[in-house]
Amino acid sequence: MPVDALRAEADLYGTMQLAQQLQASDVGTGTLEALAEAVDLLCRAYPVVPAGTLRDRTQKRLAQINHLLAGRLTLDQHRELLVTTGWLTALLGCVHYDLGEREEAETARRAAFEMGRQVGHGELMGWAYEMSAWFALVEGRYEDAVTAARMGQAVAGTSSAMVQLTLQEARGLARVGDRREADRALTRGAEVLGNLSIPDRSDHHFVFDHAKWVFYAATCYTWLADNDRAEEHARETIQMHTRPDGTSNAPMRVADAHIDLGIVHARRGDLDMAVAEGLAAFDIDRRSLTDLVNRAGDLDRVLRQRYRRAALAEEFHERFVTARGALTSRRPELLD
Numbered sequence: 001m002p003v004d005a006l007r008a009e010a011d012l013y014g015t016m017q018l019a020q021q022l023q024a025s026d027v028g029t030g031t032l033e034a035l036a037e038a039v040d041l042l043c044r045a046y047p048v049v050p051a052g053t054l055r056d057r058t059q060k061r062l063a064q065i066n067h068l069l070a071g072r073l074t075l076d077q078h079r080e081l082l083v084t085t086g087w088l089t090a091l092l093g094c095v096h097y098d099l100g101e102r103e104e105a106e107t108a109r110r111a112a113f114e115m116g117r118q119v120g121h122g123e124l125m126g127w128a129y130e131m132s133a134w135f136a137l138v139e140g141r142y143e144d145a146v147t148a149a150r151m152g153q154a155v156a157g158t159s160s161a162m163v164q165l166t167l168q169e170a171r172g173l174a175r176v177g178d179r180r181e182a183d184r185a186l187t188r189g190a191e192v193l194g195n196l197s198i199p200d201r202s203d204h205h206f207v208f209d210h211a212k213w214v215f216y217a218a219t220c221y222t223w224l225a226d227n228d229r230a231e232e233h234a235r236e237t238i239q240m241h242t243r244p245d246g247t248s249n250a251p252m253r254v255a256d257a258h259i260d261l262g263i264v265h266a267r268r269g270d271l272d273m274a275v276a277e278g279l280a281a282f283d284i285d286r287r288s289l290t291d292l293v294n295r296a297g298d299l300d301r302v303l304r305q306r307y308r309r310a311a312l313a314e315e316f317h318e319r320f321v322t323a324r325g326a327l328t329s330r331r332p333e334l335l336d
Contacts, residue, residue, distance in 0.1 A: 005045035006057060009038045013061070032080050035065065039088050046091065046205040047250050048286050051098040052332070058092045079119045086115035086124045091205060093131055097138075098288040100327045105135070126156025126165055127206055133168040137175065138294045145172035160208035163193045167216040174223040182220055189213060203249065211240045215253045222260040222298075227267055234260040252288050255281040259295040266302045274303065275312045282319055282335065289335075293327045296320045 012034055038061065045054055065085055073081065093108030109131045116124030129152025136145035149169035156162040170185035193213055202209040218233035237257040241250040248254045262277035278299045281292065300320045307313040326334035 005041040006049060006053070009041035009045070009057075012038050012041070013064075031068075032077060032084070035081070035084050039084055039091075040201070040204065043087065043091055043205045044201060044203045046094065047203055047252065050286060051095050051288070055092065055095040055099065058088060058095060062088055062092065082115045082119050083121055083124065086112045086119075086121065087206065089115065090124065090127050090131065094205065097131070097135065097290055099332065100290050100330050102135075105131075109135075122155045122157045123159040123161045126152045126159065126161030128152075129155070130161060130164050130168055133165065133172065137168065137171055138290055142172045142175040145169075145175070158192060158195055160196065160199075160206060163189050163196070163208040163213070166192060167213065167220075170220050171216065171223070174220040177224070179224050179226075182224060186217055186220060189216075211237070211250070212253075214240070215250075215257065218257055218260050219295075222263050225267070227264045230260055231264045234258075234264070248284070251284045251286040252291065255284045255287065255292060256295055259299050262299045263302055266299065266306060271303075271307050271310055271312050274299070275316045278303075278316050279319060282323065287332070287335070289323070289327050289332050293320075293323050296323060 042054065042058060042061070062085065065081070065088070069078070069081055069085065089108050090112035093105045093112060096102075096105035096108060109128050112131075113125055113128035116122070116128060129148050133145045133148040133152065136142070136148060146169055149165045149172060152165040153162060153169070156165055166185050166189035170182045170189065173182035173185060190213060193208060193210065196208070199207045199209050201207060202211065214233050215237045218230055218237055221227075221230035221233060224230075234257040238254050241248050241254050243249060258277045258281040262274045262281070265271075265277060266274035278296065281296065297320065300317055303310075303313040303316055323335055326332050
């Protein structure tokens with residue numbers, strides 16, 4: 001289970017270090033395979049492990065891997081280690097951005113791209129472009145988001161990165177109100193996804209599956225004011241990611257889906273449900289604070305336009321302002 005990924009990764013890393021010592025070499029047999037598995041576990045931990053905890057563990061692993069890069073390596077080993085380091089660096093950039101650490105996130109994104117470029121790894125470069133599109137979307141640079149997504153598609157090949165980049169293009173187009181082109185991008189993403197094999201580990205951050213397509217589509221339809229389809233996809237997102245005990249295996253997606261539903265309810269005149277859905281997004285433990293503030297701002301604008309004098313709308317606005325303060329001050333604990 002993803003919640004156990006950090007523990008498993010720590011055990012694996014300890015075993016790998018012992019094997020290196022016994023073999024008296026910089027990179028012994030199985031070391032690179034163990035490293036790749038460790039990075040895989042950290043990427044699977046992303047949806048559920050607190051961002052600060054995952055950032056610290058990822059930074060620690062990168063520091064340890066740097067010692068291997070400085071040691072004796074064959075050309076093949078060097079290339080493989082660069083790819084592994086590139087995925088870990090991309091993950092670090094995502095976690096930095098979740099925490100509102102913008103400059104650190106961009107530095108990591110650029111480093112991941114450079115590692116991918118050095119070894120000709122199109123999917124890794126594609127994910128670096130995807131991060132650039134994500135950052136631009138959150139920061140309101142919608143044309144830049146579309147540009148970055150299209151640049152990434154030129155190098156990503158038929159891969160999860162290609163699907164994600166196409167959906168980010170759709171989101172950028174939806175933000176500027178280009179319904180026709182956004183629908184086309186959603187369709188292209190679905191077609192590429194249909195050509196990919198069903199993933200064994202859909203909880204991996206850099207793996208795209210059907211559930212993620214539904215999640216992105218929900219937000220696109222919300223921004224396009226296609227309320228019926230937005231509601232349908234948001235409810236499906238919550239249903240797919242809610243376990244029988246009520247917990248979630250993808251809490252950040254569920255939080256966004258609650259915001260989408262809140263906006264739909266607000267447009268339909270149901271203030272009570274709009275605020276209830278919006279507050280539900282704040283109550284989820286694992287957060288991308290940057291994304292949460294951005295999406296909560298969408299709902300807050302609708303509420304203040306339509307229900308400015310309502311006490312419930314003011315209640316949500318105060319919660320939003322608190323979240324925004326937690327982001328700008330880099331103090332996520334203010335939301336707890």
